[in-house]
Amino acid sequence: MESGKTADASGLFPGHACEQADGESAYTQSVLKGEATWVRLPRERWPASWFRGGDTSKPLYDDPVCPLILSLYGHPDAGGYWEKHCHAHLMKVGFKIASEDWRSCYFHEELKLFLVVYVDDFKLSGPKENLKKGWDLIGRADGIKIEPPAPAGKYLGCDHIITNRSIPRNVSTRVSPQRMQVFLHHLLNMFKLSSSSMTCVTS
Incomplete structure (x- = not known):
């Protein structure tokens, strides 16, 4: 979650934006190795x-x-092989690990793009004019199949809405309030709980 919020913050800088895309049937894009299955x-x-x-x-x-040739969902090693496949491709096209503490975060020095990968969810932020170049590198024919990128929206159950807000001294800035009401109501319905006693508080 922290890395995703860092990508959101990067996308709020002047001239920047944040987009996201899903990997298509991600695990099966990698080859299953090891013991024959x-x-x-x-x-x-x-x-x-x-x-x-x-x-x-x-x-x-x-x-x-x-x-079983490809890493099928449900196989205990499938996620690991997908992660290795994804990491190898990102490194090949110029992304580098942003921090040893956040192994799922990458930075492309030339394009100044910050990338977060959570399983098969990709979140990319940086200069608007470089986002397409970044997605093209990620989705190269010899790389990772991804769905068409879209502006940052629902990510890990949390809705992200970019808005403008005025702050003291007549400064206008972009903010990204994060709302989880829809996800919370989904949980309430799933567990057959009532939302009548709940109060919505916005920050």
Whole structure:
């Protein structure tokens, strides 16, 4: 959370902005290594070659298994291999670890971009004119598949809304109030609790 807020703060500087994007089926973008793992495929995903004459009522096998090649969600090592794949690509395109204390944070010296990676959530902030260049590096064909970037919005359950606010001495500045009401109401509904006794307080 602290690293995400740092990206938000960086995006509030004059001439800066903050955007975010999700990795597409992130874990499966990496290769699963280590001990061989075999999996059963759901029958509806069997290739036609596993049936006689392509007739799905005539399987050639009773209980076929396949080697698991990609890091599938649910495998205990999948997250680690995705993290290594992501880190290697970011380093290759010019990002460097911003701090040994925050291993998920990167900085691109040439573009002056600050990047936070939380599993498959990417948050990038810095000079507006460099954001597209940064996303293009991240999403290179030989790199990471990401969804189209968008202005910072909902991140880890928290809504971020960029607004302008006047402060003493007639100074106008941009602020990013962070609201979690929607997430809180979701939790209340999930646990069947009442929100009637709650009071919303804004800072």
